[in-house]
Amino acid sequence: MEVILLERISKLGQMGETVKVRDGFARNYLLPLGKALRANAANKTRFEAERATLEARNLERKSEAQKVADVLDGKSFIVVRSAGETGQLYGSVAARDVVEILAAEGFNIGRNQVHLNTPIKAIGLHKVELQLHAEVEISVELNVARSAEEAERQAKGEELTSVDAIYGVDEDALRPEDFFDPEADGLDEDEA
Numbered sequence: 001m002e003v004i005l006l007e008r009i010s011k012l013g014q015m016g017e018t019v020k021v022r023d024g025f026a027r028n029y030l031l032p033l034g035k036a037l038r039a040n041a042a043n044k045t046r047f048e049a050e051r052a053t054l055e056a057r058n059l060e061r062k063s064e065a066q067k068v069a070d071v072l073d074g075k076s077f078i079v080v081r082s083a084g085e086t087g088q089l090y091g092s093v094a095a096r097d098v099v100e101i102l103a104a105e106g107f108n109i110g111r112n113q114v115h116l117n118t119p120i121k122a123i124g125l126h127k128v129e130l131q132l133h134a135e136v137e138i139s140v141e142l143n144v145a146r147s148a149e150e151a152e153r154q155a156k157g158e159e160l161t162s163v164d165a166i167y168g169v170d171e172d173a174l175r176p177e178d179f180f181d182p183e184a185d186g187l188d189e190d191e192a
Contacts, residue, residue, distance in 0.1 A: 001020070003031070004036060004047050006034065006035055006037065006054055015054065069138045074138075079093055079142050079143065081093065087123045088122055093120040093142065094120075098116065114130060116129075123150075125154065127142075
């Protein structure tokens with residue numbers, strides 16, 4: 001199906017272009033969301049009549065997105081989650097969680113604007129891409145840790161997936177003698 005794009009769509013085309021797309025993509029996404037019109041003579045004349053309005057609205061949306069991007073770009077957010085000793089999270093941090101974290105800081109971002117290919121499943125510093133507008137894309141950093149103190153240590157560059165980092169114990173310095181009495185014969189006095 002051929003459609004006329006009413007806004008820039010990444011990997012598809014610019015506003016005003018007539019592009020050929022799959023029928024399902026047009027019927028289920030582009031047409032219902034008002035991102036395109038079917039390419040026919042009546043719609044072409046309608047588009048040309050509304051072109052100035054559409055371009056002005058697109059420019060306004062882009063400038064609003066750019067203002068938000070200027071504030072958000074490169075910021076770091078702390079996410080506290082439960083995790084095991086190896087740094088594996090008991091849950092995960094998904095796009096919905098990123099939206100909630102940004103909303104708590106006062107930023108109104110939609111879930112479809114968060115580009116997170118797979119959920120975050122381990123502690124650490126993670127970059128998350130946000131596409132605020134078709135032409136405005138930024139990244140923020142999520143500092144996923146077990147506590148605020150760990151997040152601070154992690155932000156300084158410390159690796160927190162070892163026992164030493166979590167409990168302050170040097171794994172290499174541990175010896176069996178530290179845990180077991182070599183003089184004991186293994187039997188309790190009651191058993192002997």
